[in-house]
Amino acid sequence: MSDNSQPLVSPADVPGFVCAYRFGPDGMARKLAETDIDPELSSPEGEWLWLHLNFIDQRCTRWLARSGTFSGLAIDFIEHIPTYQLIECFAADAAGSVADLRRDFDGETHETCRLHFVLCENVLVTLRAKPIRSAELIRRQLDAGRPLESPAQLLLAFFGHYAQGIESVLQDLAAEIELIEDRVLEERVSDERRRAVIVRREAAMLHRQQRALRRVLSDAQRSAPRFPADLSDLLELHAHLDQEFEQIEQRARLFHDEIDAKLAAETNRQLYRLSVLTALFLPPTLVGGLFGMNLEGIP
Numbered sequence: 001m002s003d004n005s006q007p008l009v010s011p012a013d014v015p016g017f018v019c020a021y022r023f024g025p026d027g028m029a030r031k032l033a034e035t036d037i038d039p040e041l042s043s044p045e046g047e048w049l050w051l052h053l054n055f056i057d058q059r060c061t062r063w064l065a066r067s068g069t070f071s072g073l074a075i076d077f078i079e080h081i082p083t084y085q086l087i088e089c090f091a092a093d094a095a096g097s098v099a100d101l102r103r104d105f106d107g108e109t110h111e112t113c114r115l116h117f118v119l120c121e122n123v124l125v126t127l128r129a130k131p132i133r134s135a136e137l138i139r140r141q142l143d144a145g146r147p148l149e150s151p152a153q154l155l156l157a158f159f160g161h162y163a164q165g166i167e168s169v170l171q172d173l174a175a176e177i178e179l180i181e182d183r184v185l186e187e188r189v190s191d192e193r194r195r196a197v198i199v200r201r202e203a204a205m206l207h208r209q210q211r212a213l214r215r216v217l218s219d220a221q222r223s224a225p226r227f228p229a230d231l232s233d234l235l236e237l238h239a240h241l242d243q244e245f246e247q248i249e250q251r252a253r254l255f256h257d258e259i260d261a262k263l264a265a266e267t268n269r270q271l272y273r274l275s276v277l278t279a280l281f282l283p284p285t286l287v288g289g290l291f292g293m294n295l296e297g298i299p
Helices: 060-067 072-079 133-143 151-185 192-223 232-291
Strands: 017-023 029-031 048-054 086-089 094-104 107-119 123-128
Touching: 017 133, 029 133, 048 151, 060 072, 072 086, 072 094, 072 107, 086 192, 094 133, 094 151, 094 192, 107 133, 107 151, 107 192, 123 151, 133 151, 151 192, 151 232, 192 232
Parallel strands: 048 123
Antiparallel strands: 017 029, 017 048, 086 094, 094 107, 107 123
């Protein structure tokens, strides 16, 4: 091996680096390269930092711990992510794991994934194992010149984009329900039962995640008044989403039952026709069977 060979991992590398932005006193963002990240996550006076990491890289937590920016409790939270959604507020930090919509190479999907975050006064670190919709939208807005005053406001933008994404999904599900309704009213039921089941299952899965996030946000605002973001408007939006989900699930259940009833009625009609045909062909079949047998005394 040559003496000039370089190590595979540089000490200046940021594990799982996806993107980073530094915000000035006016809230305007400047995109940073990986080499621009201070290992101690420090920023000049009046500025703050957003760092987005890929949590697949298992070195992320150890690297954040070495930075000395976050408390031991916040680092321990990231090391032991719960299987359920949760937001914990510590003395000066906040950490959480919440739902978000996954983004695929082909665009947005209806699949949910998890967004983990650690927040302090002048740093927000977000971590994900799969590409998420909110991060991509925020990056586009920052590149277009959207100002953000604080890490808390940026975190609130993540929550807001997730709620808006759920609204878009609800519109897609409502449009699918209306198509099913039109087919049912026109008596053209074919695969509508399967489609209603798909809508019902998808709405139930998304509603479960959205309802859990609403509970987590409510608990964070109630138990930690110092939580660095005002969640009142967001909670009002989630209450509206709850109602929309319940309506979608109720309509899907109603059409599912109505389609089952129509299919049962059609089956009964088919059985009735079959019974009539069986009754009509029974006498000839009986006579033919008797005369076709070798019985004495029958001419």
